[in-house]
Amino acid sequence: MGVARDFIFFLSTKPAITNFIARKGMSLGFAQRFIPGETLDEVLAVAAQLNAQHRLVSLNHLGEHVSSEREANAAAENYKLMLEAINTHHLRGNISVKLTQLGLAFDRDLCRQLLEAIVERAAAFNNVVEVDMEESAYTEDTVNIVASLAQRWSNVGVALQAYLYRTERDLERLKSMGLKIRLVKGAYREPRSVAYQRKADVDENYRRLLDRLLQPPCRAAIATHDEKMLAEAQRLIGERRLAPEAYEFQMVYGIRRDLQDRLVEDGYALRIYLPFGRDWCPYFMRRLAERPANTWFVIKSLIRERAASPDGR
Numbered sequence: 001m002g003v004a005r006d007f008i009f010f011l012s013t014k015p016a017i018t019n020f021i022a023r024k025g026m027s028l029g030f031a032q033r034f035i036p037g038e039t040l041d042e043v044l045a046v047a048a049q050l051n052a053q054h055r056l057v058s059l060n061h062l063g064e065h066v067s068s069e070r071e072a073n074a075a076a077e078n079y080k081l082m083l084e085a086i087n088t089h090h091l092r093g094n095i096s097v098k099l100t101q102l103g104l105a106f107d108r109d110l111c112r113q114l115l116e117a118i119v120e121r122a123a124a125f126n127n128v129v130e131v132d133m134e135e136s137a138y139t140e141d142t143v144n145i146v147a148s149l150a151q152r153w154s155n156v157g158v159a160l161q162a163y164l165y166r167t168e169r170d171l172e173r174l175k176s177m178g179l180k181i182r183l184v185k186g187a188y189r190e191p192r193s194v195a196y197q198r199k200a201d202v203d204e205n206y207r208r209l210l211d212r213l214l215q216p217p218c219r220a221a222i223a224t225h226d227e228k229m230l231a232e233a234q235r236l237i238g239e240r241r242l243a244p245e246a247y248e249f250q251m252v253y254g255i256r257r258d259l260q261d262r263l264v265e266d267g268y269a270l271r272i273y274l275p276f277g278r279d280w281c282p283y284f285m286r287r288l289a290e291r292p293a294n295t296w297f298v299i300k301s302l303i304r305e306r307a308a309s310p311d312g313r
């Protein structure tokens with residue numbers, strides 16, 4: 001889907017580049033465009049501001065692909081603390097979790113157990129856990145884990161990606177179980193064997209899936225910044241007279257604030273995906289790949305730094 005996008009994905013596999021970006025991103029300020037902070041306190045303050053602007057939030061502690069049980073346990077404990085903090089600060093927000101952060105890549109049972117413990121804690125606070133969808137190697141396990149938890153817990157949701165051929169089947173299965181489903185286009189680089197490559201095909205599938213997702217009864221999250229998809233969703237919501245609790249819109253912190261304002265002004269529920277933490281580089285690189293023009297604000301801040309320090313120090 002574009003040479004520039006492929007090139008950014010290629011760069012994101014090069015430690016020399018990602019280490020450099022990770023070192024400079026916060027100090028030069030270009031990472032803040034998408035990541036409002038590195039600590040829980042920082043993100044809670046931003047969440048409160050967004051709530052005051054009539055936006056819901058979903059907090060995500062950045063991190064993925066952990067490789068030890070210790071790290072997976074620590075991530076799970078952290079999510080429980082976040083749920084407590086959301087409750088204590090009376091925030092209108094939930095959490096979004098990546099399963100490779102809970103050990104999916106090396107121990108499926110551990111991952112399921114940790115996710116269930118988080119979901120149980122969320123239920124105690126009357127809150128919801130949304131599971132992000134990652135690379136296609138994890139789709140089957142992710143769908144199976146959330147489906148098995150949904151048999152016991154109603155406060156769990158999952159993202160499904162319109163670029164995958166398999167998503168129509170997953171949507172039917174999970175929708176019939178009453179899960180909250182967040183429909184996204186898909187942010188990873190996937191091969192032709194599993195995913196549409198052309199933007200037009202992804203968009204067409206998004207429309208098809210949206211039509212199905214918004215068939216009542218539904219618990220839908222329409223997660224896109226694409227004006228055409230938003231218009232289509234609004235048309236379906238109006239035509240079908242969907243109840244306000246049947247759907248919400250979701251957007252990522254820092255992207256298309258004009259559209260965010262418009263949705264809120266029009267009275268729609270909007271949730272902002274709010275990531276925080278030190279391990280922000282992979283997330284940041286995906287945001288660049290979605291819109292290669294974004295690399296300009298990185299390059300510009302590096303040039304500015306260079307100009308301020310001509311000897312290159």
Ligand SMILES: Cc1cc2nc3c(=O)[nH]c(=O)nc-3n(C[C@H](O)[C@H](O)[C@H](O)COP(=O)(O)OP(=O)(O)OC[C@H]3O[C@@H](n4cnc5c(N)ncnc54)[C@H](O)[C@@H]3O)c2cc1C
Pocket residue numbers: 131132133134159161184185186187188223224225226227250251252255256272273286287288290291294
């Ligand atoms: C709340 C939320 C949660 C998500 N969760 C997941 C997930 O779990 N798994 C997953 O694979 N993906 C996830 N995504 C990312 C998603 O898959 C897309 O990569 C991303 O949303 C861009 O696609 P789009 O629908 O906005 O449409 P596009 O057609 O890509 O973009 C439409 C317009 O939005 C703007 N835009 C989009 N991206 C950017 C950007 N990075 N910078 C600046 N402007 C931009 C541009 O104006 C662009 O023209 C999530 C997205 C959202 C909004």
